[in-house]
Amino acid sequence: MGFFYFMGKKKFYYNLVIAILVTLLILWGVLQSLDWYTRHGEVYIVPNFTGNTLQTLDAKHYNEFFHFEVIDSVYSKTQAPGSVVMQNPPPGSRVKQGRNVYLTVVAKMPEMVKMPNLLNLSLRQALVTLHQKGLPVKNLIYINYFARNAIVDQLWNGEPIEPNTEIPKGTNISLVVGKGNNPAQVPLPFLIGKTMKQARRALHFASLNVGDQYFLDGQDTAHSRVYRMEPEAFSHTLMNPGDSVSLWYRSDENFNFKNYIQQLESDTLQMDSTRMDSIMRSNSVVKSDSLSSNHF
Numbered sequence: 001m002g003f004f005y006f007m008g009k010k011k012f013y014y015n016l017v018i019a020i021l022v023t024l025l026i027l028w029g030v031l032q033s034l035d036w037y038t039r040h041g042e043v044y045i046v047p048n049f050t051g052n053t054l055q056t057l058d059a060k061h062y063n064e065f066f067h068f069e070v071i072d073s074v075y076s077k078t079q080a081p082g083s084v085v086m087q088n089p090p091p092g093s094r095v096k097q098g099r100n101v102y103l104t105v106v107a108k109m110p111e112m113v114k115m116p117n118l119l120n121l122s123l124r125q126a127l128v129t130l131h132q133k134g135l136p137v138k139n140l141i142y143i144n145y146f147a148r149n150a151i152v153d154q155l156w157n158g159e160p161i162e163p164n165t166e167i168p169k170g171t172n173i174s175l176v177v178g179k180g181n182n183p184a185q186v187p188l189p190f191l192i193g194k195t196m197k198q199a200r201r202a203l204h205f206a207s208l209n210v211g212d213q214y215f216l217d218g219q220d221t222a223h224s225r226v227y228r229m230e231p232e233a234f235s236h237t238l239m240n241p242g243d244s245v246s247l248w249y250r251s252d253e254n255f256n257f258k259n260y261i262q263q264l265e266s267d268t269l270q271m272d273s274t275r276m277d278s279i280m281r282s283n284s285v286v287k288s289d290s291l292s293s294n295h296f
Contacts, residue, residue: 046101048091053082054105066101073107075169078221081108110168115154117163123149123177127204130173137200138172139209142242148180149207149241177207177241185238191226191247192233192264193257199226203245211244217251224249225257234268 044065049057057068074085086104089095113133118126123140130137145152153160153176156167189206191199200210215224228248231237239245 043094043096046087046089046091046093046095049084049087049101049103050091051079051083053080053084054103055082065097066095066099069100069102070105071102072104074104075107075110077170079106081106110170112166113169115156115161115163115165115167115173118151118154118175119163120147121151123151123175123207124205126151126154126175127201131201134169135167135171135173136197137204138174140204140207140242141174141176142179142207142240143176145178146181147178148183150178152176152178179241183241185240188229188231188233188235188237188239188245190233191229191245193261194226196221196224196249199247207241208239209242209244211246213246214248216248217254220251220253223251223253225252225255227255227257227260233264 046066047062049062052060054068054070057063062068072086076085079085083106084103085106088102089099111134113135115135116129116133118129121129127137141155143152155161155174155176156171158174161167161173186207188208189202191202194202196213203210211230216227217224226247227250230246231239
């Protein structure tokens with residue numbers, strides 16, 4: 001009875017309205033604070049930080065919008081120490097202010113690795129081991145030695161290098177390899193469209209070396225792909241182990257290698273078909289002449 005009696009009073013509705021207004025005010029304040037905290041609707045496009053140092057990024061006031069965190073470093077002979085080489089999120093991403101941007105920068109000092117012992121390993125084993133250590137192969141030097149494709153010596157700057165010697169990662173190593181008692185010629189790998197590293201690696205696995213190199217679109221190694229090789233691709237040429245292959249490069253930014261390779265394959269099939277038809281016609285003529293001679 002008392003409760004219903006109180007609901008009939010104006011004071012009850014007055015307090016109820018005040019309570020509702022206070023509740024709405026509190027909710028509005030909470031939403032506004034969340035909006036401010038999360039910066040709702042305010043996003044920024046992540047620029048390309050490649051090539052910049054952390055000092056440069058700070059000088060350009062990027063640190064007011066992003067929080068930079070270096071997570072890894074790599075050594076490069078061609079890029080400035082401390083400069084950014086990779087970033088996450090990538091350029092063009094839409095992020096909120098204060099987002100962490102994880103950077104990989106160029107190390108100021110090269111990482112040191114121990115030279116492995118490659119002696120008496122097969123060429124393939126040696127190439128895989130050096131690749132895992134981050135040591136590129138400069139060239140293959142074939143000598144008279146009874147074990148074919150066995151590693152006879154390992155060289156740094158033309159001098160033998162002892163196993164476990166600490167050297168900078170990325171150091172070029174030359175391999176002295178045995179020809180074997182009966183050296184056999186090797187087929188030429190197909191290199192068109194490959195990067196410089198891919199082409200060099202493919203040639204070494206084929207017991208061959210990189211010869212002269214020509215850059216037709218400027219020496220942009222990041223986009224250079226093999227455009228031509230000498231001996232020619234699809235020439236079915238057999239080469240001696242240790243021989244060199246000359247390479248011409250073009251940039252994949254302004255040349256369609258996919259269509260180019262398809263055209264080369266099509267031309268080669270047509271040439272092989274024409275050659276086969278010519279051989280078959282020649283054989284037919286020879287057989288015809290032979291039958292005629294036997295007849296008489």
